Amino acid sequence: MSRFLSERLQSLKAYVPGEQPKVRNLIKLNTNESPFPPTPGVKEAVAEAAESLQLYNDLSAAKLTRLLAETYGLKENQITVSNGSDEILAFAFQAFGGHGLAFPDITYGFYPVWADLYGLDRKIIPLDEDFNIRIQDYAGNDRCVVIANPNAPTGKALPLSALREIAEKNPDQIVIVDEAYVDFGGESALALIPEFDNVLVVRTFSKSRQLAGGRLGFAMGNAALIDDLNRVRFSFHPYNVNSLTQAAGAAALEQPEYFESCRQAIMDTRAWTVEQLKQLGFTVLDSSANFVFAAAPGMSGAEYQKKLREKNILIRYFDLPRIRDFTRITIGTKAQMEALIQATKEIVS
Ligand code: PMP
Secondary structure (H helix, E strand, O other): OOOOOOHHHOOOOOOOOOOOOOOOOOEEOOOOOOOOOOOOOHHHHHHHHHOOOOOOOOOOOHHHHHHHHHHHOOOHHHEEEEOHHHHHHHHHHHHHOOOOEEEEOOOOOHHHHHHHHOOOOEEEEOOOOOOOOOHHHHOOOOOEEEEEOOOOOOOOOOOHHHHHHHHHOOOOOOEEEEOOOHHHOOOOHHHHOOOOOOEEEEEEOOOOOOOHHHOOEEEEEOHHHHHHHHHHHOOOOOOOOOHHHHHHHHHHHOOHHHHHHHHHHHHHHHHHHHHHHHHOOOEEOOOOOOEEEEEOOOOOHHHHHHHHHHOOEEOEOOOOOOOOOEEEEEOOOHHHHHHHHHHHHHHHO
């Protein structure tokens, strides 16, 4: 730390992303990326967009936004795009977190970091002992509610009826639903948008659309909410989604069959992996995401992670209260998961 850093930021603890190793031959199951390549068509679209890189990108991301509106059955003014969903979440925290935020004790680790960065008060609401969100704990809140659904790192999902109840019981607060993982079996809060002016749905192309490195996220909600987010965006960085990424995102949306087949493959491989882990004595939470949250028998999460690392397999461990027995394992290809199970058999035997 230099002596120049603003006092307000001196105690800020930055978010620590999962490791992105440069070593080859590692099986990388630690950051919930897709194991599949981008949609065929992305490469060409990006190459074509690269021919105009001397120009600034389209501020309105017109083609991408039109395709998103068609895909999700909304109007274009109900959508805004961002440099990964992290960025739009950060904008939403700034825009709507003025009276503070409420989110679970076990959830996406970036939420408390943004709260600290923007100096926002937060109320941490514990999950129940089975790691479920208790919806009654969110009734009548006096602050912005943030729910990852499915939740991370648990993978557990709330049904639409629960999200509706949270929105209904907080009519004067924004409910941000972070749907980074919803395409792997969750129920979207999208259906609530026509009815509720306080529901903001945040999505990403990083998990189910094979574009983590492209950095593309978006938010959907009532046009006034989207306008608020654009006010933050235009006060920070209007050109936030570069032209290569806009082209990649549009190309991905133009081939929905590829998206469908990839997400189906992940869900099938997840079912197989859960079954295998359970046979080996693991405790595995019900997952609606592209990862599973699992506790190895007779071993801490840290130990299991370390032993897999020695076998060139990366998974994620969180050194946090209540979840030290667990590790988060991204669902990769079937071959990667077979390697994980084989390595695990050697570790637990
Ligand atoms: N929300 C959740 C719950 C996540 O796990 C992640 C991935 N780290 C994100 C949002 C952000 O993803 P991205 O910025 O790549 O869109």
